[in-house]
Amino acid sequence: MRRSACGTDKGKLRKINEDSMLCIEALNFYMLADGVGGHNSGEVASKLAVDLTEAYLLSESPDSIKDPDIPEYFHRCLEYVNEEIYGRATKIKENAGMATTAVMLLLRPGKAYIVNVGDSRAYLYRKKQLIRITEDHTYVNELLKQGSISMAEAEAHPKKNMITRALGSEANIMPDFYRLDVTAGDRILLCTDGLYNEIGEEDIRALMESKTDLGELVGTLIKSACDNGGKDNITVNCVEI
Numbered sequence: 001m002r003r004s005a006c007g008t009d010k011g012k013l014r015k016i017n018e019d020s021m022l023c024i025e026a027l028n029f030y031m032l033a034d035g036v037g038g039h040n041s042g043e044v045a046s047k048l049a050v051d052l053t054e055a056y057l058l059s060e061s062p063d064s065i066k067d068p069d070i071p072e073y074f075h076r077c078l079e080y081v082n083e084e085i086y087g088r089a090t091k092i093k094e095n096a097g098m099a100t101t102a103v104m105l106l107l108r109p110g111k112a113y114i115v116n117v118g119d120s121r122a123y124l125y126r127k128k129q130l131i132r133i134t135e136d137h138t139y140v141n142e143l144l145k146q147g148s149i150s151m152a153e154a155e156a157h158p159k160k161n162m163i164t165r166a167l168g169s170e171a172n173i174m175p176d177f178y179r180l181d182v183t184a185g186d187r188i189l190l191c192t193d194g195l196y197n198e199i200g201e202e203d204i205r206a207l208m209e210s211k212t213d214l215g216e217l218v219g220t221l222i223k224s225a226c227d228n229g230g231k232d233n234i235t236v237n238c239v240e241i
Contacts, residue, residue, distance in 0.1 A: 004030065005214035006237040009222050011194055012230030018042035019192050019235040020100075022050040027057060028107040032235050034120050034192040036166065037089075037098030045085055045100035049167055052081045053104070062106055071177045074104065074115045078167065078175050085168030099166035102175075103134060103190050105239065112188060114178040118166045121196060123204070124180065125187040130205035133178050133188075137165035161193065186241045187214075191221075194232035198225040214238050 004025070010017035018035040020043075033049040035042030056077045065073045081102075089098045101118025114122045119136040139162040165174060182188075187208060196204070204221065211217035218236045225234045 003214055004237065004239040005218045006030070006235075007218045007222050008233070008235040009226060009230075010233050012226055014233055016043055017233045018046055019194070019233040020046035020050045021235055021237060022054055023237065024054065024057060027062060029057060029062065030105045030190060030237050030239060031102065032120050032190045032192055032237060033100045033102045033167075034118065034194075034233070034235070035098065035100040036163070037095070041089075041095045041098030042100070044095060045089070045098040045168055048085050048088070049081055049100045049102050052084055053077060053102075056080055067108070067111070070106065070113050070179075074106075074113070074177070075175065078102070078115070078117065078173050082167045082173040083171075086171055089168050099163075099168035101163065101192070102167055105188055105190060105237075107182070107239065107241075110181060110183070112180040112182045114180070114188075115175050116178075117173060117175045118163045119161070120190070120192045122178075123189040123191075123201075124182075125189060125205065125208045126183075126185070128205075128209050130201055130208065132201070133180065135176060136163075137176075138163050161197075182241050184241055188239050188241075190237040190239075192233065192235045194230075194234035195221060195225050195236055197232065198228040198230065198234075208238075214240060 020033045022031040033046035035046030088095050101120040103120040104115040106113040116134040122133040124131045221236050222234050
């Protein structure tokens with residue numbers, strides 16, 4: 001059994017919302033995408049990502065895939081999605097340079113499978129603790145891993161939002177895969193950077209602890225991000241086991 005809620009907002013400064021989301025409850029599948037690119041191409045890229053992923057999952061249901069084969073299943077899915085977005089970005093002038101992040105969640109009894117490309121994140125909330133599952137594919141995170149900058153320097157770095165992997169940015173894609181054991185009471189939070197760039201992880205954790213209703217939680221997270229500046233689009237999905 002699981003409960004879920006999701007929401008999105010363009011924030012205070014952006015004219016359009018370039019985030020997209022997908023929830024297929026029947027398949028226990030959830031996805032967020034954050035588009036990048038000039039003009040409206042970010043919106044095009046993220047919408048393509050969720051639409052193409054939905055088409056792939058409905059044509060070859062993950063329910064038919066054995067657990068050990070799930071990473072390969074989603075790798076094939078993202079290769080297909082990436083090829084389509086990359087093709088349009090390179091062939092259609094108006095879409096030149098478009099790309100999108102993606103973070104996906106597939107739930108099975110006792111297990112959660114998470115896939116990400118870019119800097120949209122997945123968190124696990126368990127027993128009042130918030131644990132980041134995914135790793136940001138960003139220039140600044142690479143500097144952090146190398147020890148070239150401190151966390152404080154990373155927070156203020158002018159290139160902190162420069163992503164190093166995205167669907168559609170290159171001909172080949174390298175997603176990260178995670179498998180978690182989950183139990184009753186666990187919550188998994190998917191979000192775009194418009195949330196965590198405005199709200200610190202401790203504040204996210206505190207809200208997840210205080211809000212029992214998932215719809216209220218999602219709405220409060222989005223409102224808090226807007227109240228703190230709302231400089232980017234904000235999309236949030238929370239699933240409770």
